[in-house]
Amino acid sequence: MKTCKEVHRLVIEGQDRRLPLSQRIAVRMHLLLCDACRRFEAQMELLRQALRRFPGD
Amino acid sequence: MADDNFDSELNRLRPTLLRFAVLQLRDEQAAEDAVQDTLLAAFEGRARFAGRAQLKTWVVAILKNKIVDRIRQRSREAPLPEVGEYACESEEFDALFAADGHWQEPPADWGDPAKALEQGRFYEVLELCMKALPENLARVFLMREILEMETDEICKELAISSSNCWVVLYRARMRLRECLQLRWFGEGAEAE
The missing domain is CATH 1.10.10.10 (Winged helix-like DNA-binding domain superfamily/Winged helix DNA-binding domain)
Known part of the structure:
Protein backbone atom coordinates (compact mmCIF):
# COMPACT_ATOMS: atom_id res chain seq x y z
CA MET A 1 0.00 0.00 0.00
CA LYS A 2 1.35 3.41 -0.95
CA THR A 3 1.64 6.20 1.61
CA CYS A 4 -0.10 9.58 1.34
CA LYS A 5 3.27 11.11 0.65
CA GLU A 6 3.81 8.87 -2.35
CA VAL A 7 0.24 9.26 -3.56
CA HIS A 8 0.20 13.06 -3.51
CA ARG A 9 3.24 13.06 -5.79
CA LEU A 10 1.65 10.58 -8.16
CA VAL A 11 -1.58 12.61 -8.25
CA ILE A 12 0.46 15.59 -9.40
CA GLU A 13 2.57 13.58 -11.83
CA GLY A 14 -0.61 12.17 -13.28
CA GLN A 15 -1.58 15.68 -14.36
CA ASP A 16 1.59 16.01 -16.39
CA ARG A 17 2.07 12.57 -17.89
CA ARG A 18 0.23 9.31 -18.23
CA LEU A 19 1.23 7.08 -15.32
CA PRO A 20 1.90 3.37 -15.86
CA LEU A 21 -1.18 1.23 -15.26
CA SER A 22 0.17 -0.33 -12.05
CA GLN A 23 0.65 3.12 -10.54
CA ARG A 24 -2.73 4.34 -11.64
CA ILE A 25 -4.30 1.33 -9.95
CA ALA A 26 -2.30 1.87 -6.77
CA VAL A 27 -3.40 5.51 -6.66
CA ARG A 28 -7.07 4.62 -7.24
CA MET A 29 -6.93 2.02 -4.46
CA HIS A 30 -5.42 4.49 -2.05
CA LEU A 31 -7.94 7.20 -2.94
CA LEU A 32 -10.82 4.84 -2.29
CA LEU A 33 -9.71 4.51 1.28
CA CYS A 34 -8.21 7.91 2.04
CA ASP A 35 -10.34 11.04 2.48
CA ALA A 36 -7.33 13.31 2.88
CA CYS A 37 -5.79 12.33 -0.46
CA ARG A 38 -9.17 12.52 -2.17
CA ARG A 39 -9.44 16.11 -0.99
CA PHE A 40 -5.92 16.76 -2.26
CA GLU A 41 -6.85 15.35 -5.65
CA ALA A 42 -9.96 17.58 -5.74
CA GLN A 43 -7.79 20.61 -4.92
CA MET A 44 -5.46 19.83 -7.80
CA GLU A 45 -8.39 19.39 -10.15
CA LEU A 46 -9.87 22.73 -9.07
CA LEU A 47 -6.53 24.39 -9.66
CA ARG A 48 -6.36 23.00 -13.17
CA GLN A 49 -9.90 24.07 -14.04
CA ALA A 50 -9.27 27.54 -12.67
CA LEU A 51 -6.12 27.99 -14.74
CA ARG A 52 -7.82 26.82 -17.92
CA ARG A 53 -10.48 29.46 -17.38
CA PHE A 54 -8.08 32.16 -16.31
CA PRO A 55 -8.41 35.21 -16.52
CA GLY A 56 -12.07 34.45 -15.85
CA ASP A 57 -15.14 35.78 -17.66
CA MET B 1 -20.58 44.42 -35.37
CA ALA B 2 -19.49 47.68 -37.01
CA ASP B 3 -15.74 48.16 -37.26
CA ASP B 4 -15.68 51.10 -34.86
CA ASN B 5 -17.67 49.20 -32.35
CA PHE B 6 -15.45 46.15 -32.72
CA ASP B 7 -12.37 48.27 -32.28
CA SER B 8 -13.64 49.80 -29.05
CA GLU B 9 -14.70 46.39 -27.74
CA LEU B 10 -11.16 45.18 -28.40
CA ASN B 11 -9.65 48.16 -26.68
CA ARG B 12 -11.77 47.54 -23.65
CA LEU B 13 -10.03 44.17 -23.30
CA ARG B 14 -6.55 45.64 -23.52
CA PRO B 15 -5.85 45.99 -19.76
CA THR B 16 -6.90 42.39 -19.10
CA LEU B 17 -4.80 41.13 -21.99
CA LEU B 18 -1.82 43.10 -20.83
CA ARG B 19 -2.01 41.74 -17.30
CA PHE B 20 -2.32 38.24 -18.71
CA ALA B 21 0.74 38.71 -20.93
CA VAL B 22 2.88 40.34 -18.25
CA LEU B 23 2.15 37.48 -15.93
CA GLN B 24 3.53 35.01 -18.41
CA LEU B 25 6.31 36.93 -20.07
CA ARG B 26 7.41 38.85 -16.97
CA ASP B 27 8.50 41.66 -19.22
CA GLU B 28 6.40 44.77 -19.80
CA GLN B 29 7.76 45.56 -23.23
CA ALA B 30 7.43 42.03 -24.57
CA ALA B 31 3.92 41.84 -23.11
CA GLU B 32 2.98 45.16 -24.69
CA ASP B 33 4.22 43.91 -28.08
CA ALA B 34 2.34 40.64 -27.77
CA VAL B 35 -0.89 42.48 -26.93
CA GLN B 36 -0.37 44.90 -29.80
CA ASP B 37 0.09 42.00 -32.24
CA THR B 38 -2.98 40.33 -30.81
CA LEU B 39 -5.25 43.33 -31.16
CA LEU B 40 -4.06 43.83 -34.71
CA ALA B 41 -4.60 40.17 -35.58
CA ALA B 42 -8.04 40.25 -33.98
CA PHE B 43 -9.02 43.35 -35.91
CA GLU B 44 -7.76 41.90 -39.17
CA GLY B 45 -9.55 38.64 -38.47
CA ARG B 46 -12.81 40.25 -37.36
CA ALA B 47 -14.68 38.72 -40.30
CA ARG B 48 -13.81 35.26 -38.99
CA PHE B 49 -15.00 36.09 -35.49
CA ALA B 50 -18.61 36.84 -36.41
CA GLY B 51 -19.78 36.69 -32.82
CA ARG B 52 -19.50 32.91 -32.60
CA ALA B 53 -17.73 32.78 -29.28
CA GLN B 54 -17.31 35.32 -26.55
CA LEU B 55 -15.00 38.01 -27.84
CA LYS B 56 -12.73 37.76 -24.83
CA THR B 57 -12.28 34.00 -25.16
CA TRP B 58 -11.43 34.39 -28.82
CA VAL B 59 -8.92 37.19 -28.26
CA VAL B 60 -7.28 35.41 -25.31
CA ALA B 61 -6.76 32.38 -27.56
CA ILE B 62 -4.96 34.59 -30.09
CA LEU B 63 -2.87 36.11 -27.32
CA LYS B 64 -1.86 32.67 -26.06
CA ASN B 65 -0.40 31.90 -29.48
CA LYS B 66 1.47 35.17 -29.57
CA ILE B 67 2.91 34.44 -26.12
CA VAL B 68 3.99 30.95 -27.17
CA ASP B 69 5.75 32.47 -30.21
CA ARG B 70 7.62 34.87 -27.99
CA ILE B 71 8.62 32.18 -25.51
CA ARG B 72 9.98 30.08 -28.38
CA GLN B 73 11.89 32.98 -29.80
CA ARG B 74 13.28 33.87 -26.40
CA SER B 75 14.38 30.35 -25.58
CA ARG B 76 16.31 30.27 -28.85
CA GLU B 77 17.98 33.58 -28.12
CA ALA B 78 18.53 33.29 -24.39
CA PRO B 79 18.38 29.81 -22.89
CA LEU B 80 17.13 29.52 -19.33
CA PRO B 81 19.56 29.47 -16.40
CA GLU B 82 21.42 26.37 -15.33
CA VAL B 83 19.37 23.26 -14.85
Whole structure:
Protein backbone atom coordinates (compact mmCIF):
# COMPACT_ATOMS: atom_id res chain seq x y z
CA MET A 1 0.00 0.00 0.00
CA LYS A 2 1.35 3.41 -0.95
CA THR A 3 1.64 6.20 1.61
CA CYS A 4 -0.10 9.58 1.34
CA LYS A 5 3.27 11.11 0.65
CA GLU A 6 3.81 8.87 -2.35
CA VAL A 7 0.24 9.26 -3.56
CA HIS A 8 0.20 13.06 -3.51
CA ARG A 9 3.24 13.06 -5.79
CA LEU A 10 1.65 10.58 -8.16
CA VAL A 11 -1.58 12.61 -8.25
CA ILE A 12 0.46 15.59 -9.40
CA GLU A 13 2.57 13.58 -11.83
CA GLY A 14 -0.61 12.17 -13.28
CA GLN A 15 -1.58 15.68 -14.36
CA ASP A 16 1.59 16.01 -16.39
CA ARG A 17 2.07 12.57 -17.89
CA ARG A 18 0.23 9.31 -18.23
CA LEU A 19 1.23 7.08 -15.32
CA PRO A 20 1.90 3.37 -15.86
CA LEU A 21 -1.18 1.23 -15.26
CA SER A 22 0.17 -0.33 -12.05
CA GLN A 23 0.65 3.12 -10.54
CA ARG A 24 -2.73 4.34 -11.64
CA ILE A 25 -4.30 1.33 -9.95
CA ALA A 26 -2.30 1.87 -6.77
CA VAL A 27 -3.40 5.51 -6.66
CA ARG A 28 -7.07 4.62 -7.24
CA MET A 29 -6.93 2.02 -4.46
CA HIS A 30 -5.42 4.49 -2.05
CA LEU A 31 -7.94 7.20 -2.94
CA LEU A 32 -10.82 4.84 -2.29
CA LEU A 33 -9.71 4.51 1.28
CA CYS A 34 -8.21 7.91 2.04
CA ASP A 35 -10.34 11.04 2.48
CA ALA A 36 -7.33 13.31 2.88
CA CYS A 37 -5.79 12.33 -0.46
CA ARG A 38 -9.17 12.52 -2.17
CA ARG A 39 -9.44 16.11 -0.99
CA PHE A 40 -5.92 16.76 -2.26
CA GLU A 41 -6.85 15.35 -5.65
CA ALA A 42 -9.96 17.58 -5.74
CA GLN A 43 -7.79 20.61 -4.92
CA MET A 44 -5.46 19.83 -7.80
CA GLU A 45 -8.39 19.39 -10.15
CA LEU A 46 -9.87 22.73 -9.07
CA LEU A 47 -6.53 24.39 -9.66
CA ARG A 48 -6.36 23.00 -13.17
CA GLN A 49 -9.90 24.07 -14.04
CA ALA A 50 -9.27 27.54 -12.67
CA LEU A 51 -6.12 27.99 -14.74
CA ARG A 52 -7.82 26.82 -17.92
CA ARG A 53 -10.48 29.46 -17.38
CA PHE A 54 -8.08 32.16 -16.31
CA PRO A 55 -8.41 35.21 -16.52
CA GLY A 56 -12.07 34.45 -15.85
CA ASP A 57 -15.14 35.78 -17.66
CA MET B 1 -20.58 44.42 -35.37
CA ALA B 2 -19.49 47.68 -37.01
CA ASP B 3 -15.74 48.16 -37.26
CA ASP B 4 -15.68 51.10 -34.86
CA ASN B 5 -17.67 49.20 -32.35
CA PHE B 6 -15.45 46.15 -32.72
CA ASP B 7 -12.37 48.27 -32.28
CA SER B 8 -13.64 49.80 -29.05
CA GLU B 9 -14.70 46.39 -27.74
CA LEU B 10 -11.16 45.18 -28.40
CA ASN B 11 -9.65 48.16 -26.68
CA ARG B 12 -11.77 47.54 -23.65
CA LEU B 13 -10.03 44.17 -23.30
CA ARG B 14 -6.55 45.64 -23.52
CA PRO B 15 -5.85 45.99 -19.76
CA THR B 16 -6.90 42.39 -19.10
CA LEU B 17 -4.80 41.13 -21.99
CA LEU B 18 -1.82 43.10 -20.83
CA ARG B 19 -2.01 41.74 -17.30
CA PHE B 20 -2.32 38.24 -18.71
CA ALA B 21 0.74 38.71 -20.93
CA VAL B 22 2.88 40.34 -18.25
CA LEU B 23 2.15 37.48 -15.93
CA GLN B 24 3.53 35.01 -18.41
CA LEU B 25 6.31 36.93 -20.07
CA ARG B 26 7.41 38.85 -16.97
CA ASP B 27 8.50 41.66 -19.22
CA GLU B 28 6.40 44.77 -19.80
CA GLN B 29 7.76 45.56 -23.23
CA ALA B 30 7.43 42.03 -24.57
CA ALA B 31 3.92 41.84 -23.11
CA GLU B 32 2.98 45.16 -24.69
CA ASP B 33 4.22 43.91 -28.08
CA ALA B 34 2.34 40.64 -27.77
CA VAL B 35 -0.89 42.48 -26.93
CA GLN B 36 -0.37 44.90 -29.80
CA ASP B 37 0.09 42.00 -32.24
CA THR B 38 -2.98 40.33 -30.81
CA LEU B 39 -5.25 43.33 -31.16
CA LEU B 40 -4.06 43.83 -34.71
CA ALA B 41 -4.60 40.17 -35.58
CA ALA B 42 -8.04 40.25 -33.98
CA PHE B 43 -9.02 43.35 -35.91
CA GLU B 44 -7.76 41.90 -39.17
CA GLY B 45 -9.55 38.64 -38.47
CA ARG B 46 -12.81 40.25 -37.36
CA ALA B 47 -14.68 38.72 -40.30
CA ARG B 48 -13.81 35.26 -38.99
CA PHE B 49 -15.00 36.09 -35.49
CA ALA B 50 -18.61 36.84 -36.41
CA GLY B 51 -19.78 36.69 -32.82
CA ARG B 52 -19.50 32.91 -32.60
CA ALA B 53 -17.73 32.78 -29.28
CA GLN B 54 -17.31 35.32 -26.55
CA LEU B 55 -15.00 38.01 -27.84
CA LYS B 56 -12.73 37.76 -24.83
CA THR B 57 -12.28 34.00 -25.16
CA TRP B 58 -11.43 34.39 -28.82
CA VAL B 59 -8.92 37.19 -28.26
CA VAL B 60 -7.28 35.41 -25.31
CA ALA B 61 -6.76 32.38 -27.56
CA ILE B 62 -4.96 34.59 -30.09
CA LEU B 63 -2.87 36.11 -27.32
CA LYS B 64 -1.86 32.67 -26.06
CA ASN B 65 -0.40 31.90 -29.48
CA LYS B 66 1.47 35.17 -29.57
CA ILE B 67 2.91 34.44 -26.12
CA VAL B 68 3.99 30.95 -27.17
CA ASP B 69 5.75 32.47 -30.21
CA ARG B 70 7.62 34.87 -27.99
CA ILE B 71 8.62 32.18 -25.51
CA ARG B 72 9.98 30.08 -28.38
CA GLN B 73 11.89 32.98 -29.80
CA ARG B 74 13.28 33.87 -26.40
CA SER B 75 14.38 30.35 -25.58
CA ARG B 76 16.31 30.27 -28.85
CA GLU B 77 17.98 33.58 -28.12
CA ALA B 78 18.53 33.29 -24.39
CA PRO B 79 18.38 29.81 -22.89
CA LEU B 80 17.13 29.52 -19.33
CA PRO B 81 19.56 29.47 -16.40
CA GLU B 82 21.42 26.37 -15.33
CA VAL B 83 19.37 23.26 -14.85
CA GLY B 84 20.72 22.82 -11.34
CA GLU B 85 18.63 25.70 -10.19
CA TYR B 86 15.48 23.73 -10.77
CA ALA B 87 16.37 20.47 -9.16
CA CYS B 88 17.27 21.57 -5.65
CA GLU B 89 15.00 21.31 -2.66
CA SER B 90 12.60 18.66 -3.84
CA GLU B 91 12.21 18.15 -0.05
CA GLU B 92 10.57 21.55 0.18
CA PHE B 93 7.20 20.00 1.00
CA ASP B 94 8.38 17.01 3.03
CA ALA B 95 7.32 18.75 6.21
CA LEU B 96 3.70 18.24 5.17
CA PHE B 97 4.11 14.57 6.00
CA ALA B 98 4.87 12.57 9.14
CA ALA B 99 7.66 10.01 9.17
CA ASP B 100 5.17 7.25 8.35
CA GLY B 101 4.05 9.09 5.17
CA HIS B 102 0.70 10.32 6.49
CA TRP B 103 -0.40 13.95 6.16
CA GLN B 104 0.59 16.03 9.18
CA GLU B 105 -2.45 18.12 8.52
CA PRO B 106 -4.92 16.62 6.05
CA PRO B 107 -5.78 18.83 3.05
CA ALA B 108 -8.89 20.95 3.53
CA ASP B 109 -12.13 20.44 1.68
CA TRP B 110 -12.29 23.22 -0.93
CA GLY B 111 -15.96 22.52 -1.55
CA ASP B 112 -17.78 22.75 -4.84
CA PRO B 113 -15.30 23.95 -7.51
CA ALA B 114 -18.05 25.73 -9.42
CA LYS B 115 -18.56 28.09 -6.51
CA ALA B 116 -15.00 29.43 -6.59
CA LEU B 117 -14.72 29.35 -10.38
CA GLU B 118 -17.72 31.62 -10.84
CA GLN B 119 -16.32 34.43 -8.76
CA GLY B 120 -14.28 37.11 -10.49
CA ARG B 121 -12.43 37.86 -7.28
CA PHE B 122 -11.16 34.28 -7.15
CA TYR B 123 -9.18 34.86 -10.36
CA GLU B 124 -7.61 37.97 -8.88
CA VAL B 125 -6.38 35.94 -5.91
CA LEU B 126 -5.16 33.25 -8.29
CA GLU B 127 -3.27 35.89 -10.23
CA LEU B 128 -1.63 37.18 -7.05
CA CYS B 129 -0.58 33.64 -6.22
CA MET B 130 0.89 33.13 -9.69
CA LYS B 131 2.80 36.38 -9.45
CA ALA B 132 4.32 35.13 -6.22
CA LEU B 133 5.86 32.11 -7.97
CA PRO B 134 9.57 32.43 -8.72
CA GLU B 135 10.12 33.10 -12.41
CA ASN B 136 11.72 29.76 -13.21
CA LEU B 137 8.73 27.89 -11.77
CA ALA B 138 6.19 30.24 -13.27
CA ARG B 139 7.50 30.00 -16.79
CA VAL B 140 7.28 26.22 -17.01
CA PHE B 141 4.05 26.01 -15.10
CA LEU B 142 2.18 28.64 -17.09
CA MET B 143 3.25 27.05 -20.35
CA ARG B 144 1.77 23.84 -19.07
CA GLU B 145 -1.46 25.08 -17.53
CA ILE B 146 -2.40 28.27 -19.29
CA LEU B 147 -0.89 27.76 -22.70
CA GLU B 148 -1.81 24.05 -22.37
CA MET B 149 1.39 22.74 -23.92
CA GLU B 150 2.43 19.12 -23.45
CA THR B 151 5.14 18.52 -20.86
CA ASP B 152 7.55 16.97 -23.41
CA GLU B 153 7.16 19.95 -25.66
CA ILE B 154 7.91 22.39 -22.83
CA CYS B 155 11.08 20.56 -21.78
CA LYS B 156 12.26 20.51 -25.34
CA GLU B 157 11.39 24.13 -25.91
CA LEU B 158 13.22 25.29 -22.79
CA ALA B 159 15.98 22.70 -23.11
CA ILE B 160 15.56 21.33 -19.60
CA SER B 161 15.55 17.66 -18.67
CA SER B 162 12.23 15.95 -18.12
CA SER B 163 13.07 15.12 -14.50
CA ASN B 164 13.60 18.82 -13.86
CA CYS B 165 10.34 19.57 -15.58
CA TRP B 166 8.50 17.25 -13.17
CA VAL B 167 10.13 18.84 -10.14
CA VAL B 168 9.28 22.33 -11.34
CA LEU B 169 5.66 21.47 -12.07
CA TYR B 170 5.33 19.71 -8.74
CA ARG B 171 6.66 22.67 -6.80
CA ALA B 172 4.56 25.19 -8.69
CA ARG B 173 1.37 23.22 -8.03
CA MET B 174 2.20 22.79 -4.35
CA ARG B 175 2.96 26.46 -3.90
CA LEU B 176 -0.21 27.59 -5.61
CA ARG B 177 -2.19 25.20 -3.47
CA GLU B 178 -0.62 26.64 -0.34
CA CYS B 179 -1.28 30.20 -1.49
CA LEU B 180 -4.93 29.56 -2.38
CA GLN B 181 -5.47 27.78 0.90
CA LEU B 182 -4.12 30.79 2.73
CA ARG B 183 -5.70 33.57 0.70
CA TRP B 184 -8.98 32.11 -0.50
CA PHE B 185 -10.06 28.88 1.12
CA GLY B 186 -8.56 29.28 4.57
CA GLU B 187 -10.11 30.59 7.71
CA GLY B 188 -10.18 34.36 7.66
CA ALA B 189 -9.60 34.43 3.90
CA GLU B 190 -12.10 36.32 1.82
CA ALA B 191 -14.05 33.53 0.10
CA GLU B 192 -17.74 33.62 0.84
